[in-house]
Amino acid sequence: MVRSSHIAAAALLAALLGGCGGGAAPLTFDLAALPPAGRPVAAGRSIAVSEPVGIQPFEADRIIVRESGGSLAFLGGGQWADRLPRLIQSRIIQSLENSGRLRSVSRPGDKIVADYQLISEIRAFDVQAATGEAVVDLALKLVADGTGKVIAARIFVARVPVAKIDAGNGARALDQALTTVLADVVRWVNTGR
Numbered sequence: 001m002v003r004s005s006h007i008a009a010a011a012l013l014a015a016l017l018g019g020c021g022g023g024a025a026p027l028t029f030d031l032a033a034l035p036p037a038g039r040p041v042a043a044g045r046s047i048a049v050s051e052p053v054g055i056q057p058f059e060a061d062r063i064i065v066r067e068s069g070g071s072l073a074f075l076g077g078g079q080w081a082d083r084l085p086r087l088i089q090s091r092i093i094q095s096l097e098n099s100g101r102l103r104s105v106s107r108p109g110d111k112i113v114a115d116y117q118l119i120s121e122i123r124a125f126d127v128q129a130a131t132g133e134a135v136v137d138l139a140l141k142l143v144a145d146g147t148g149k150v151i152a153a154r155i156f157v158a159r160v161p162v163a164k165i166d167a168g169n170g171a172r173a174l175d176q177a178l179t180t181v182l183a184d185v186v187r188w189v190n191t192g193r
Contacts, residue, residue, distance in 0.1 A: 024077075026076075026167070027077060027079070027167055028078075029080055029081065029167070029168075029171035029175070030080070030081040031087055031088070032179060033091045033095045033182065034099070034182050034183060035098060037098060037100055038100070041101050044103060045102055045115045046113070046115050046116075047104075047105055047114055047117070047142075047189065048105075048110070048116070049089055049092050049093050049118045050089070050120065052088050052089060052120040052121060052138065053120075053121050053122070054084075054122030054123070054125075055122075057074075058084050058085065059083060060083065060084065061081075061083050061084065062075070062079055062080070063080065063126075063171055064125065064126040064127070065126060065128075065165060065170070066128045066130075068129055068130035075166070075167050077166065077167040078166075078167025078171055080171075088120075092182065092185060093105050095182045096186055096189060099186045102189075102190070116142050116143060116144060116145055116151065118140060118143075119143055120138050120139065120140045120141075121138065121140075122137075122138060123137040123138065123139055124136065124157075125137070125174065127165055127170040127174070129165060131159075133159045133160060133161055134159070134161075134170060134177050135157070135177065136156075136181050137155065138155070138156050138157075138185075139155045140154055140155075154188055156181045156184050156185055156188075158178070158184075160177040
């Protein structure tokens with residue numbers, strides 16, 4: 001009796017676990033930061049980079065497709081290595097650090113005193129089915145940490161053609177578009193232009 005209950009429990013567990021592996025695991029994609037820029041320059045400012053905000057679909061780790069009617073859908077077969085806002089925040093921080101032009105770059109919770117806070121919003125980070133492009137659209141504000149005064153604000157947009165709308169091509173094109181945006185953001189933060 002005990003033996004048959006163990007066999008039945010094992011069969012039930014095997015059936016439940018078998019149902020979990022029915023589909024292939026999605027591929028996981030990362031985003032790249034800009035590489036180090038060479039010799040560091042004398043740095044004066046320190047910046048805290050906030051996690052970007054955005055509409056709910058951008059809060060996930062899924063790759064998004066914007067259909068021709070404007071609806072948003074998740075692109076099957078792929079996902080980001082982390083939640084998109086946290087991933088973008090990490091790549092902005094790494095890119096600014098790699099530029100070698102700032103005294104320090106941190107997150108607001110790091111307990112590091114910063115001169116400025118970089119606040120951003122994800123306006124688009126998706127593959128647009130109608131145009132066959134990957135679009136990255138970020139709005140950034142540089143805010144004086146002591147006063148809360150907006151020192152500068154700018155919108156950064158990059159578009160990269162997508163060979164085919166699937167997870168691999170979409171992720172690669174979005175990574176290329178983000179690289180373009182990151183180069184502009186680093187130049188803007190470091191030069192004020």
